[in-house]
Amino acid sequence: MTAKKKTLSVGVFLFLICLSFLVLFPFGALVLASLNPAAELMRFGLNLHIEPEKLSLNNYRYLFSEEARLYLQWFKNSVLLTVLSTIVTLFFSSMVGYALAIYRFKGRNFILGLVVFVMMIPVEIMMLPMFKEMISFHLINTYWGVILPFAVSPFAVFFFRQFTLGLPKELLDAARIDGCSEFGIFFRVMAPLMIPAFGAMGILQALNSWNNFLWPLIVLRTNDMLNLPIGLSGLLTPYGNNYNILISGSVLTVLPMLVLFLFFQRFFIAGLTVGGVKG
Incomplete structure (x- = not known):
């Protein structure tokens, strides 16, 4: 493979990586928001900021509760x-x-x-x-x-x-x-x-x-x-x-x-x- 083809392949690969990130960003932000208290979403909106001490599965447990x-x-x-x-x-x-x-x-x-x-x-x-x-x-x-x-x-x-x-x-x-x-x-x-x-x-x-x-x-x-x-x-x-x-x-x-x-x-x-x- 020539240097030109290698450069083109790397460029296409990086482009697809960036495109994948743009596509997956909303879903990733949604998953993180589901692990945080609802008040955090009201304060900061959807984002990829992670605070490990606030992450929990309480929202998912609530889904399967009687309420x-x-x-x-x-x-x-x-x-x-x-x-x-x-x-x-x-x-x-x-x-x-x-x-x-x-x-x-x-x-x-x-x-x-x-x-x-x-x-x-x-x-x-x-x-x-x-x-x-x-x-x-x-x-x-x-x-x-x-x-x-x-x-x-x-x-x-x-x-x-x-x-x-x-x-x-x-x-x-x-x-x-x-x-x-x-x-x-x-x-x-x-x-x-x-x-x-x-x-x-x-x-x-x-x-x-x-x-x-x-x-x-x-x-x-x-x-x-x-x-x-x-x-x-x-x-x-x-x-x-x-x-x-x-x-x-x-x-x-x-x-x-x-x-x-x-x-x-x-x-x-x-x-x-x-x-x-x-x-």
Whole structure:
């Protein structure tokens, strides 16, 4: 390696280190704030200043006490909503994307164009008609009222279609010759080949559902039904009397998605790269 390439590599490495620091600084400051008394946050704000004698896990212990029972309920609600929403969205979106990629039928291009068109429409524009629809279905203040309007994601449909276009079509003919039904072909032959796509889209959908704020805020009404983003936002007051739950609860909110990505990052990278270069 020449001296010029070494210098360039060192420069890129230092740049990435600085960029990583800028990205991790807010989270690091949040973790430190969660280990300090809430009064310290009100006095000094978020910072990386460490005073070992003030650090403790009292805020985290408080989260699991009887006084903070609502936080645990919000956490359970978020987990349930995320799991159900991700499973439902992956199931229906993968089937729609698969059908648009494999089958030739009248109106297929129109449906595909409609999917792309819906992707360009901001979700906020559709909130009012979706809210009226949930009222007519009597799904206000229910988990299904949060999940069903997004059971089929246009982005996920398009992603699965692009991924399916790169799969070998010879397997379809072989399965049909063996007498396999169309649903059997999808679930027994094609779905296992789509695992990288399921992994990539599963992470994206889970992250979107976990951080979902606006639509659950419209649909959910009672404290025991709220998810974490709504519940934690309600703890913000000018007096700082809830910061012990807010800060430590925010740190724990990050952990599930971090663990999910660490476990499924192999599928995430494979799904994005394969789906992006084929079709």
